[in-house]
Amino acid sequence: MKSNALLSLLSDREIHSGESLAQTLGVSRTAVWKHIRKAIAEGTNIRTIRGQGYQLVSDLDLIDRDTILGELDPVTREQIQLAVLDEVDSTNAEVARQLATTRCPVVLSDCQTSGRGRRGRNWTSPKGQNLYLSLGLSIRGGFAALDGLSLVLGVAVANAIERAGGSGIGLKWPNDLFVEGQKFGGILVEIQGELQEGYVQIIAGIGINVHMTHADEVDQPWTSLARRWPDRAWSRNQLASKMIREILLAVTEFESGGFQRFRDRWQQRDVFSGLALVTRDGKLHGVGAGIDSTGNYLLSTESGVVPVRAGDISLRVSK
Ligand code: BTN
Secondary structure (H helix, E strand, O other): OOHHHHHHHHOOOOEEOHHHHHHHHOOOHHHHHHHHHHHHHOOOOEEEEOOOEEEEOOOOOOOOHHHHHHHOOHHHHHHOEEEEEOOEOOHHHHHHHHHOOOOOEEEEEOOEOOOEOHHHOEOOOOOOOOEEEEEEEEEEOOHHHHOOHHHHHHHHHHHHHHHOOOOOOEEEOOOEEEEOOEEEEEEEEEEEEEOHHHEEEEEEEEEEOOOOOOOOOOOOOEOOHHHHOOOOOOOHHHHHHHHHHHHHHHHHHHHHHOHHHHHHHHHOOEOOOOOEEEEOOOOOEEEEEEEOOOOOEEEEEOOEEEEEOOOOOOEEEOO
């Protein structure tokens, strides 16, 4: 039984007896009880009422394939192959597996057991709380055309979040998503390989903290959409559909017009601009001065403006 099937039945917030749940789902009452216990352990607020059954006592934000497809325009819907999973190691890894046989796979999962972040870090991926979304994309133009693509994706994701109700979304070079000085999302771009006819296959993985309120293992200031905007009813389905659409539109524009078209849009969200910065190895100090035409970050130093390349060097605010 899929645990989300049980939660869907409870989502009307009525009391359901163990027997009726078991009957509807075609499993034993013991199986229902085990799933209820697991859901409670994972943080879902379910009340057990003696002699009556189970009741969900807080709102749920379930991810659902049909809902996401229903929110997409027909053109976008036709372009993608969407899979919505209860659990996966990493949505990026799943897209990599699907790319061999599927055109434009898009994978969303309720949780990840081995979520990956940039620079070999783990990505905290608890169940039912956040957005874990990956897209397998074929980009026209070969490896040389990929400069700046990860920044373009940052612009697309920031736009999608603002369309869903956020505001003032900042980008920390190259593509960390920030609001009021705290990270709430990140993007991991992995190159899968070069295809024939000048196309490159990439995997774009997006992680957004949506409802998360606790994460002891995260070692930097962080937030989530629900923490920053607690009065909004954040919907992961709506965020996913807006992101898929914005990303596909941005990639089409990037393929035809290049990074140049996105440079100003990225710079308007630059959280480093005007700040005293230092490269992570501590060797280069300067003031944040935006990006160049290929997406390198520019440091204004005593000896002139120096471009810093994503992947080679990372930056932090100097103390
Ligand atoms: C970062 O380090 O800031 C990038 C984090 C990217 C996390 C997302 S979650 C969906 C996709 N699957 C993964 O394993 N990683 C990315």
